[in-house]
Each structure stands twice: as C-alpha cells, then as structure tokens.
Amino acid sequence: MLPCTAGLTHGDTMTVKFIQYWDVLSERGDEFSKFIAKNYIPEINETGYLKIVGSWHVASGEGPYFIMEGVADSVKDVHGLLQLDEFKKLSHLLHFLITNYKSKLLVPAGPIEGVVPEDKNYRFNHHYNVIYDKIDDYIAFMKDEHLPIMEELGVKMIGAWYVAIGPGPNMVVEGACPGVKLIMDAIGSERYRRLTEKLLTMVDGFGSKIMVDSGVLH
Amino acid sequence: MPVKLVQYWNILHAAKSDFDAYFTQEYVPRINETGFMKMVGSWHVASGEGPYFITEGIAATVTDVESLIMAPIFLDLRNRLLQLVRDYQSKLLVPVESMDPDIPEVEHGYKFNQHFNINPADFYAFLAFEEQVHLPQMKHFGLTLVGGWNVAVGATPYIIDETRADNLATIGEMLENPAYQQLTLKLLQLVSNYGCKILVPSGHINS
Numbered sequence: 117m118l119p120c121t122a123g124l125t126h127g128d129t130m131t132v133k134f135i136q137y138w139d140v141l142s143e144r145g146d147e148f149s150k151f152i153a154k155n156y157i158p159e160i161n162e163t164g165y166l167k168i169v170g171s172w173h174v175a176s177g178e179g180p181y182f183i184m185e186g187v188a189d190s191v192k193d194v195h196g197l198l199q200l201d202e203f204k205k206l207s208h209l210l211h212f213l214i215t216n217y218k219s220k221l222l223v224p225a226g227p228i229e230g231v232v233p234e235d236k237n238y239r240f241n242h243h244y245n246v247i248y249d250k251i252d253d254y255i256a257f258m259k260d261e262h263l264p265i266m267e268e269l270g271v272k273m274i275g276a277w278y279v280a281i282g283p284g285p286n287m288v289v290e291g292a293c294p295g296v297k298l299i300m301d302a303i304g305s306e307r308y309r310r311l312t313e314k315l316l317t318m319v320d321g322f323g324s325k326i327m328v329d330s331g332v333l334h
Numbered sequence: 335m336p337v338k339l340v341q342y343w344n345i346l347h348a349a350k351s352d353f354d355a356y357f358t359q360e361y362v363p364r365i366n367e368t369g370f371m372k373m374v375g376s377w378h379v380a381s382g383e384g385p386y387f388i389t390e391g392i393a394a395t396v397t398d399v400e401s402l403i404m405a406p407i408f409l410d411l412r413n414r415l416l417q418l419v420r421d422y423q424s425k426l427l428v429p430v431e432s433m434d435p436d437i438p439e440v441e442h443g444y445k446f447n448q449h450f451n452i453n454p455a456d457f458y459a460f461l462a463f464e465e466q467v468h469l470p471q472m473k474h475f476g477l478t479l480v481g482g483w484n485v486a487v488g489a490t491p492y493i494i495d496e497t498r499a500d501n502l503a504t505i506g507e508m509l510e511n512p513a514y515q516q517l518t519l520k521l522l523q524l525v526s527n528y529g530c531k532i533l534v535p536s537g538h539i540n541s
Contacts (some may be wrong), residue, residue, distance in 0.1 A: 142453070142523040173518070175509040176381040176446075178529035181522055216526075238510075240381075296510045300502035303380035304444075304534055312378070316386060317347035320421075323383040326509060326532075 133187055133222040133277060134166055134194050137180040138214040148213040152332050156206050160186065165197035171332040172239065175296070177325030180216045191280070194221060220282030224275070239327040240271050240291040240299045244319035245284060254318040258289075265311050266291060269302040285321040299326055336392050336437055338427040338483065339371060339399050342385040343419035353418040357389075358538050361411055365391065370402035375441030376538040380502075382531030385421045389539070392437050396486070399426060425488030432465065435481030436498075441540040443498045445533035446477060446505050449491040450525035460524040464495075471517050472497055475508040491527045505532060 140148045157168045170185035188194045197203050211217065246254050263273045271291040279286045293299050302308050316322055345353045362373045376389040393399045402408050416422060429435050452460045469479055477497040485492040499505050508514045522528055535541050 139522060139526070139528070140519075142456070145519065145523070173515055174529075175515075176530050176532050178383050179527065181518070181528060296506040297503055299381075300506035303532065304502045308380075309378060309534075312386070313345075313350070316344060320344070321384070322344075322386060323379075324381050326381050328509065328515065330515075 131189055131224060132191055132194060132280075133185060133220075133275075134197075135186070135220045135222060135282075136184045136217070137219070138182050138210075138217045139180045140182060140214055144213045149332065151209065151213060156210060157333065159202060159206055160197070163197055163200060163202060165193040165200070168333070170239075171330040172327035173330045175326045175328045177323065177327075180218070182214075182330065183327060191221065191223070218283060221280045222277035222288060223280045225278045225287065226276060237329050238293045238296055238299065240293060240302075240324065241327065242289045242291075242315075242322070242324045243285045243287060244315075244322040245286050246319050250318040257314065257318060262311060262315065265307055266302070269305060269308060270298040271302055285323070287319070296326060296328070335429045336394060336435060337396055337399060337429070337486075338435075338481075339391045339393065339402075339424060340427060340488075341389050341391075341422070341424045343387050343415075343422045344385045345387055345419050349418040354538070356414065356418060361415055362389075362539060364407060364411055365402070368402055368405060368407060370398040370405070372439075373539055374438065375540045376536040377445065377533035378536050380532045380534045382529065385423070387419070387536060388533060389536075390441070396426070396428065423489065426486045427483035427494060428486045430482035430484055430493070432461070433479070433482040435483075435496075436478065437481075441535070443478075443500050444502055444505060444535070445480070446497045446499060446508075446530065447533065448495045448497075448521075448528070448530040450493055450521075450528040451491045452493060452525055456524040463520065463524055468517065468521055469495075471513070472508075475511065475514060476504040477508065491529070493525075502532070502534070 152171075157171075160166055160168055166186040166188045168184060168186045170183075172183040172185065174181050174183065188197070258276070266273050271293050273289065274292045275288075275290040277288045277290070279288065291299075312322075357376075362376075366372055371391040371393040373389060373391045376387070379386050379388065393402065464482070469482075472495075473479060477499050480496040480498050483494040483496065485494065518528075
C-alpha cells in the first residue's frame with residue numbers, strides 16, 4: 117500500500133471518510149430537506165466525531181441519488197459516532213424519510229495530496245477493484261500517468277480511498293472540478309479514452325460518477 | 335416498431351488489437367449481412383457503470399432478433415467474440431408504446447441514457463410526467479429524444495430513456511443546471527433504481 121496522504125477539504129487533514137447514500141422517499145422531499153439542514157448535519161457536527169463536508173446529487177452514474185460525505189480523524193471516531201445514542205436517534209428519524217440507504221467507511225490509499233481548492237465544486241469519481249496481481253503496475257500507473265494526465269485534463273485528483281467497510285467496488289478515486297464542462301471535455305478526449313483503456317487492464321468492476329452539490333450545506 | 339439488441343462487454347487487455355480487427359472486419363459486417371439486424375453504434379461508457387463497451391443493433395421485429403440469435407453464423411461470431419472479451423451481457427429493448435424511436439442508419443453524437451423502474455403505484459402519473467414534463471424539458475436542455483425503451487429481456491432496471499446530444503458540452507450544461515436537478519428530483523418521486531450513463535462513440539462503427 118502507498119503512503120497515506122488524504123486530507124480532504126479546504127486544507128483540513130483528515131484520515132477517514134464516512135459516506136452515506138440514499139434516495140429520498142416520494143412526498144417527503146420538503147420534510148427531508150428541513151431535517152437534514154436543521155437536525156441531521158448540525159447535530160452530527162456537534163458530536164465532534166465527524167464533520168459533514170459535502171452533500172451531493174449523482175448527476176451521472178448509478179444511484180442512490182443523494183450522497184453525504186463526512187470526514188473524521190480516525191476509524192475510532194467514526195465508531196464513536198455510530199455508538200452514540202444521538203446518532204442512533206438521528207439515523208432512526210432519517211429512515212422515515214429515505215430509502216436505499218447504504219454507507220461506506222473509506223480509508224486513504226494515497227498517493228494523492230488531497231487538498232480541495234475552494235472553486236472545485238463538482239466531483240468526477242472512479243470506482244473499481246484493482247486486480248490483485250496487477251497492483252504494482254496499478255500503483256505506478258496511477259502515480260506516473262493517471263493522476264498527472266487527469267490534472268492536465270482539468271480534473272484535480274483529491275483522494276484515493278479503500279472501502280474498508282461497506283459494499284464494493286473496493287477503490288474510490290476522487291476528482292474535483294470547477295465545472296461539469298471540464299469533465300465533459302476530459303471524457304470526450306482521446307487522452308482520457310487511452311487512459312481509461314489502460315486502467316481497465318488493471319481493474320475490474322469499473323464505473324464512474326459525476327456529482328453536483330445538492331445545496332444542502334449552504 | 336423496431337427493436338434494439340444491446341450488447342455489453344469489457345475487452346480483454348491482451349486481445350485489444352485482435353478485438354478491434356475482429357469487431358470491425360467480421361462481427362459487425364457479418365451480422366449486418368444476415369439481414370436480421372443492423373449494427374448502428376458502438377460506445378464507451380464515459381460516465382456510469384460498466385461494462386465499458388456497448389454496441390447496439392436495430393431489427394425490424396423481435397422475430398428478426400430471434401432468427402439472428404438462433405442462426406449458426408451468429409453463434410459462431412459470438413463464440414469468437416467471447417474469446418476476446420469478458421463480462422458479456424445483452425438486453426433486448428422494445429419501444430415504449432407511446433414513443434416512436436429515432437433510429438439513424440448509423441448513430442452519431444453522444445448519448446445520455448437514464449434507466450429506472452417505474453413505481454407501480456405511480457405508473458399513470460409517470461406516463462403523464464414523461465409526456466408533459468420530463469421529455470419536453472430534456473429537449474429544452476438541448477438533447478434530442480432517441481427513444482423510450484422497455485427492457486423485454488435482460489437485466490433491469492426495465493425502462494431506458496435514451497437521449498442524444500451533438501456534443502458533450504450540451505450534456506455538461508444540463509447536468510450543471512439547477513433546473514435539471516429539480517427535474518430529476520421530480521422523476522425520482524415516480525421511479526426507483528435510477529441511474530444514468532454518458533456514452534461516447536468508440537470509433538468502431540460511429541465516430
């Protein structure tokens with residue numbers, strides 16, 4: 117495994133991510149928005165175990181449609197949150213408003229220096245399983261080709277993560293952009309096609325998502 | 335009404351150049367020569383879930399597709415294809431009754447496809463929403479409606495709304511537009527298992 121460096125947002129250095137996914141139940145949209153903004157996010161933040169740093173809609177890719185992203189200093193902190201009665205109550209109330217809930221605990225896989233500039237408000241994430249006997253080739257490829265070329269294409273790579281707990285695929289690589297147009301320019305380019313075809317020789321279960329800010333945090 | 339046979343796979347790394355030659359020089363022309371189906375497009379999944387390679391063929395009827403898949407030539411072609419690819423799967427799509435698909439001789443542009451299951455209790459509300467709101471709005475964002483399809487055979491979700499754009503910038507502008515997000519949130523009240531894909535031409539049939 118590569119050295120772990122995965123600070124996540126606006127210069128903070130965090131070590132793990134807790135991601136929650138769901139679809140909002142029909143006719144519960146207004147109630148959901150109020151609950152998330154007034155209770156769920158602030159009360160989780162107040163625990164001090166986890167900070168909610170992003171809430172996203174999946175603009176392209178598979179659902180669930182709503183993704184909430186929290187960061188913590190350690191797996192122990194996430195565990196601490198999950199054990200809290202306050203969180204259990206919040207989670208219980210949330211489930212009256214949503215369906216298709218799932219969560220993942222992500223730990224850094226490096227080698228990305230994950231500082232997200234303020235203007236990078238869109239995400240272009242890849243997920244896959246690295247083929248076991250290609251791991252050395254994969255690490256060299258990511259460092260020497262994938263990350264620099266993606267950045268040249270305008271997609272700043274901000275994190276590489278292993279799914280420690282939760283459904284696979286077991287690797288998530290995050291890219292950030294100031295606009296979807298840059299992502300479109302990248303995915304329409306010959307360089308991206310060649311890069312993806314090379315990546316596909318080392319991974320399986322490949323997929324990607326374009327995520328836009330849901331606006332819940334603002 | 336025409337029907338569509340969609341085939342998906344990932345290309346085996348070691349076989350990439352063999353695949354390119356086989357697919358363009360044998361698989362596509364031989365299927366076209368049968369007269370049962372015409373291969374009209376091949377795509378890479380630029381955003382969304384794999385498999386990464388998608389190809390689509392159009393037939394006049396389900397009977398034609400049945401004739402194709404039972405033909406010894408197709409069985410031979412597919413067996414040879416399967417030596418060059420992995421994760422092969424296929425779907426047979428039939429048009430949603432109310433929508434005439436737009437089928438070109440050869441595909442062009444880029445695709446933005448949404449797939450989902452309709453909530454059984456919301457079926458009629460969904461039909462009204464599609465006709466009066468969703469599809470007109472997608473056109474308003476600059477996309478052309480290609481077709482609405484039911485997955486007659488193959489993995490669900492069982493509805494696919496297929497749209498086309500002349501360029502990726504049009505799709506990008508739509509995805510950034512808050513009005514598109516609101517539209518999707520309304521759609522999500524009527525459907526489940528929602529997802530979407532952006533497809534770019536692979537260059538084997540259409541470019």
